[in-house]
Amino acid sequence: MAATQFNLLTALGLRDNHYLLDIGCGSLRAGRLFIPYLRSGHYCGLEPEEWLVQQGIDSELGRDILRIKQPLFAHNWKYDFSSFGRKFDYMLAQSIFTHASASQITQCLQGVKEHLSPLGIFAVNFILGSEDYKGNEWVYPGCVNYTEAGMRSLVENAGLEMRLVNWPALPTTWMLVTHRGEGRVLREPTGATAALDVRNLVVSGFEESPEAWGYVDSQWIEGEWLYVVGWCRNPATNMPHKDVLVANEDRRLLGSAVTWISRPDVAEAFKEPLLERCGFRARIPASSLNAGKNELVTYAFDPDTGIALRLPNSPTVKDLII
Structure with missing residues (x-):
């Protein structure tokens, strides 16, 4: 108990x-x-x-x-x-x-x-x-x-x-x-920290230029794992948006994450204390990437509509080479 x-x-x-x-x-x-x-x-x-x-x-x-x-x-x-x-x-x-x-x-x-x-x-x-x-x-x-x-x-x-x-x-x-x-x-x-299982996930549509849903700050490979870090918010409610998907350039889903990491910088920028927990860190097996250059795309995902909304990358985020 x-x-x-x-x-x-x-x-x-x-x-x-x-x-x-x-x-x-x-x-x-x-x-x-x-x-x-x-x-x-x-x-x-x-x-x-x-x-x-x-x-x-x-x-x-x-x-x-x-x-x-x-x-x-x-x-x-x-x-x-x-x-x-x-x-x-x-x-x-x-x-x-x-x-x-x-x-x-x-x-x-x-x-x-x-x-x-x-x-x-x-x-x-x-x-x-x-x-x-x-x-x-x-x-x-x-x-x-x-x-x-x-x-x-x-x-x-x-x-x-x-x-x-x-x-x-x-x-x-x-x-x-x-x-x-x-x-x-x-x-x-019960669902606050549970990431989506991308193996059976169906995305009904992709939006490539949505309004300010978030940002990808960095991505890197460390050992056997790929990490993607950023933040995600719903611009309509100015609240953290839970589900994030990571895909390759062909929209093949590689993994998912939930917004649960502290981001006081984002909360301060939007003047919304509840956005402090809008950060995410996706942890994906590097083996899921293709050999050669990989251009990754990160999306906010709305399970109710099935729509994935693209998050822009920081200019410092580069392609990954396997």
């Missing part, structure tokens, strides 16, 4: 420089992964039972890491995050809404709205059922159910918005919560 939470947040973009609030951190089941990963002072945990945290430190982490990573903890039942004195890029609540009443969820969401950064993401799981829990008490060790409509009502009444995502955590369902109007930051985490 710890790995499930860690992989979910990193798939959603969590990096070591971000600030994370782990709501109901308990004995640091997930904290033992997040605390070493994040920079000093960037992990915060809320847990009503202080003894659980201390047990987690002794059993999972050791005391030395407190000095090195300086995680912060608060202990209350009111979802009061104010003692941390900051807003968070990511918030996480594993197995909290699975036991909580609607009023308790509302109280938590109010704290989330106040302390989630403008483009932040709150990842929380609950048990999706055919009816909503109507009680007023915390239920433990049992669990409670909520319908999607019921949970959405609670989220929207708190001035936030949500979407369900397909992430393995049976029997619970994960949802991602953002500030209202910022749902554009949400991507399906």
